[in-house]
Amino acid sequence: MVKTKLGWIGFIYNEKLVRNSIPFENPKDVKEFFRKIFKKELIEKPNEVLENEIINAIEGKSFNINFNFTSDFQKKVLSIIMKIPKGKVTTYKSIAIAIGNEKLSRAIGNILFRNPFPIIIPCHRVIRSDRKIGGYSYGEELKEKILRLEGIEIENKKVKEKYLLPLNMLFYHF
Numbered sequence: 001m002v003k004t005k006l007g008w009i010g011f012i013y014n015e016k017l018v019r020n021s022i023p024f025e026n027p028k029d030v031k032e033f034f035r036k037i038f039k040k041e042l043i044e045k046p047n048e049v050l051e052n053e054i055i056n057a058i059e060g061k062s063f064n065i066n067f068n069f070t071s072d073f074q075k076k077v078l079s080i081i082m083k084i085p086k087g088k089v090t091t092y093k094s095i096a097i098a099i100g101n102e103k104l105s106r107a108i109g110n111i112l113f114r115n116p117f118p119i120i121i122p123c124h125r126v127i128r129s130d131r132k133i134g135g136y137s138y139g140e141e142l143k144e145k146i147l148r149l150e151g152i153e154i155e156n157k158k159v160k161e162k163y164l165l166p167l168n169m170l171f172y173h174f
Helices: 027-037 047-060 072-081 092-099 102-113 140-149 167-173
Strands: 002-004 008-011 011-013 017-020
Touching: 008 027, 017 140, 047 072, 072 092, 072 102, 092 102, 092 167
Parallel strands: none
Antiparallel strands: 002 008, 011 017
16 A cells, blocks of 8 residues: 555555555555455555555656556557546547547447556546546546546536647647
């Protein structure tokens, strides 16, 4: 577990990061999160290098975490998401266009819903085309809180247009 400005985040690793939690207010809740997923107690074995990389990722700094991905498509989508700068958002549709198929918006949403690295791979920075916040595996309220902590202004569940990463910038970054 590591204390971040968003709260306590737990992570599981071997030679690569396997899974991490969303932020919680205390370590007890992190342990409960993983207990529900894995149905057993986890052993606490600090990894200072990985802790620092997680903090860098959350703060929007450069980081060098190796991830386990299940498919090439998942790797492609999540690697795009990792490049969305802190303080900006993009849409599912824009990512689909950047990948080359506008009809993949729903598939992209499904990958983000199952993102094993929430916060670190900032799927919370992906919103609907109408600028509404949209869904989040851990609840729309947490997604809105995280976006606000990153400096994004939201009115009536819609992100202000000035935070939307222009499509040409999306292509530029990838």
